[in-house]
Amino acid sequence: MKNTQLPTAPGPIGIFDSGYGGLTILEKIRKELPQYDYLYLGDNARTPYGTRSFDVVYKYTLECVTHLFEMGCHLVILACNTASAKALRSIQQNDLPLLDPNRRVLGVIRPTIEAVGNITKTGHVGLLATNGTVQSNSYPLEIEKVYGDNITVYSEACPMWVPLIENNEHLSVGADYFIKQNVSHLLTADPKIDTIMLGCTHYPLLEEKIKSLLPENVAVLSQGRLVAKSLATYLHRHIEIEALCTKNGTCHYFTTEAVDKFISSASLFLKEDIHAEHIEFV
Ligand code: DGL
Secondary structure (H helix, E strand, O other), rough: OOOOOOOOOEEOOOEEOOOOOHHHHHHHHHHOOOOOEEEEEEEEEHOOOOOOOHHHHHHHHHHHHHHHHOOOOOEEEEEEEHHHHOHHHHHHHHHHHOOOHHHHOOHHHHHHHHHHHOOOOOOOEEEOHHHHHHOHHHHHHHHHHHHHOEEEEEEOOOOOOOHHHHHHOOOHHHHHHHHHHHHHHHHHHHOOOOOOEEEEOOOOHHHHHHHHOOOOOEEEEHHHHHHHHHHHHHHHOOHHOOOOOOOOOEEEEEOOOOOHHHHHHHHOOOOOOOOOOEOOOO
């Protein structure tokens, strides 16, 4: 049964992440599509998602998506690989038909996979991601669907990276130890890898450091630009959804954590001063 509580008027595009990582996606989306309005929701009080079970990631993600719908969004982007890997399919298949079949939720994994085939020459690609994303096996499964056995993936879980970034310790000497360890595991596991996907929206903050550890022939695929381009194409193709997205060029931020903490940490990811509001799930 359709949820009649949801606002029907056009509204902003919702961007969701477990914490701050989605801000790297939001930045590129706003650059590509500055005319739209955006609502960013970071579930900072319950981050990280990467170490949590399927059921918990699904429950938290669904709560946040529903909240964004209630705030007027008709289209929500899960700017989080862990949520895209563990919750997107269930939300699309089971929840949207009940909540409102005319609303849409999209993830960040598919645009990355569509791009990787144009870049790898050896057909060997690496994935750096959270434990949750690696365990879900979503990247290898989606790659197999698109490329069959022409591309093989080796996945490396990097459980320390998100906490290091969220604590602003990612450029420290201590962080180097973990980053080198994971990158070298990946390259040793499959020396033919020529493309590495950063499968976590936090990782663009480590991009330069990662690149400095790689041989020159290895490309690094960061998601922001890919997701932004893919969203532009999506809106162009789906005029019925595009018509439900308001266009005043605004962006509002919401967090489940304390606002002061969100604003000070968000400055790591954004180059502008922002205002944020606290929300709580009851
Ligand atoms: N930014 C999320 C992702 O892309 C992970 C952060 C977390 O573990 O909550 O996977």
